[in-house]
Amino acid sequence: MKKETQIVSLGRQKKWTQGVINPPVVRASTMTFDTMEDMAFAIKNRANGEMFYGRRGGPTHFAFQSAIAELEGGVGTALYPSGSAAITGALLSFLKAGDHLLMVDSVYEPTRDLCNKLLAGYGIETTYYDPLIGKDLTSLIKPNTKVLFLESPGSITMEIQDVPTLSRIAHERDIVVMLDNTWASPINSRPFELGVDISIQAATKYIVGHSDVMMGTATANEQHWQQLRENSYLLGQCTSPDDVYLASRGLRTLGIRMAQHEQSALKVANWLAARPEVDHLRHPAFETCPGHEFFKRDFSAANGLFSFVLKEGDRASITAFVENMQHFKMGFSWGGFESLILGVFGIDKLRTSTQWDSSKPLIRLHIGLENVDDLINDLDAAFARYHAVLNKSVP
Numbered sequence: 001m002k003k004e005t006q007i008v009s010l011g012r013q014k015k016w017t018q019g020v021i022n023p024p025v026v027r028a029s030t031m032t033f034d035t036m037e038d039m040a041f042a043i044k045n046r047a048n049g050e051m052f053y054g055r056r057g058g059p060t061h062f063a064f065q066s067a068i069a070e071l072e073g074g075v076g077t078a079l080y081p082s083g084s085a086a087i088t089g090a091l092l093s094f095l096k097a098g099d100h101l102l103m104v105d106s107v108y109e110p111t112r113d114l115c116n117k118l119l120a121g122y123g124i125e126t127t128y129y130d131p132l133i134g135k136d137l138t139s140l141i142k143p144n145t146k147v148l149f150l151e152s153p154g155s156i157t158m159e160i161q162d163v164p165t166l167s168r169i170a171h172e173r174d175i176v177v178m179l180d181n182t183w184a185s186p187i188n189s190r191p192f193e194l195g196v197d198i199s200i201q202a203a204t205k206y207i208v209g210h211s212d213v214m215m216g217t218a219t220a221n222e223q224h225w226q227q228l229r230e231n232s233y234l235l236g237q238c239t240s241p242d243d244v245y246l247a248s249r250g251l252r253t254l255g256i257r258m259a260q261h262e263q264s265a266l267k268v269a270n271w272l273a274a275r276p277e278v279d280h281l282r283h284p285a286f287e288t289c290p291g292h293e294f295f296k297r298d299f300s301a302a303n304g305l306f307s308f309v310l311k312e313g314d315r316a317s318i319t320a321f322v323e324n325m326q327h328f329k330m331g332f333s334w335g336g337f338e339s340l341i342l343g344v345f346g347i348d349k350l351r352t353s354t355q356w357d358s359s360k361p362l363i364r365l366h367i368g369l370e371n372v373d374d375l376i377n378d379l380d381a382a383f384a385r386y387h388a389v390l391n392k393s394v395p
């Protein structure tokens with residue numbers, strides 16, 4: 001069965017939906033029990049989809065958790081109030097003082113901040129590695145290395161990682177492999193078949209899909225599920241059933257939205273590739289994207305998010321480009337139905353084991369569900385504004 005077909009029915013067991021189509025919102029803190037025996041049963045099965053206490057979730061949560069676990073290809077999914085909380089929750093479930101973490105250099109900026117500002121203070125040491133390191137990862141492994149964290153493609157610069165090779169090296173030393181799989185969403189890759197132990201989604205992005213809910217998921221394989229679930233529970237992580245309802249509603253249209261995002265983004269990307277101002281595209285489906293061969297091997301499709309690098313431009317000309325767009329809005333959290341644009345500066349300061357040439361400006365786009373020709377016209381006008389300022393800045 002294809003994933004587009006699966007997402008229509010996943011999680012819709014009658015015990016959770018009572019027969020209506022989408023699992024309804026069940027708001028609850030406490031559960032009451034009629035007998036000691038009922039209570040003992042709930043305690044015993046509190047981790048297996050029996051309602052026990054609000055923090056462990058109710059039918060709305062169980063339905064969504066089961067859908068995500070199955071789509072990702074794991075055995076269980078923990079829910080968090082944001083994608084960042086899912087990353088923190090997964091890392092803290094498997095790391096303790098004295099441990100060493102291998103973190104990809106192209107990671108989402110708040111994840112880097114977590115390592116440098118919080119985990120360091122807890123006695124957890126982080127080493128950043130080149131996303132394209134491949135077999136040389138071996139040289140960075142220490143006796144106390146406990147987690148290998150991947151994000152593929154990387155944030156902003158979009159390097160794609162060789163997940164199977166890196167996972168194999170990690171597993172030879174019993175290192176837990178975690179992947180921030182947000183770009184692929186749960187439908188465009190098969191993280192567990194590639195060797196990942198825990199796959200993380202900022203559900204805020206494509207799963208919710210409508211820019212109105214923050215949520216994160218971490219899905220584990222059999223070997224790591226108990227530890228992830230129990231430790232995330234101990235961290236007090238839980239989500240509102242209203243938010244979960246919206247995420248589960250968004251999920252139903254993920255397949256069709258992703259296909260449209262991909263198709264429109266490819267059209268925009270091809271148009272950009274032919275522009276003389278563009279140095280190269282950082283779109284996984286293009287050969288100019290580092291790690292493109294792993295995209296072809298490991299992903300079934302792309303989406304609406306990519307970056308491009310211009311041959312020249314300063315802050316003033318990039319500002320002229322990104323301001324006053326008609327359809328693209330300036331904003332960070334992609335994955336909704338709307339198009340977004342970002343002129344990104346200072347990338348070199350966010351990379352410590354690799355080099356980034358900041359003399360060439362980078363623009364990141366999220367291609368939404370607007371008509372793609374309107375978006376291209378919007379970008380065409382942006383190039384005109386950019387040239388007007390660029391010509392002025394050149395003496």
Ligand SMILES: *Cc1c(COP(=O)(O)O)cnc(C)c1O
Pocket residue numbers: 082083084085108151155180182183202203204205214215216333
């Ligand atoms: C947005 C994002 C996150 C964080 O998700 P939030 O829900 O905003 O906390 C994590 N990883 C990636 C790759 C993201 O794009």
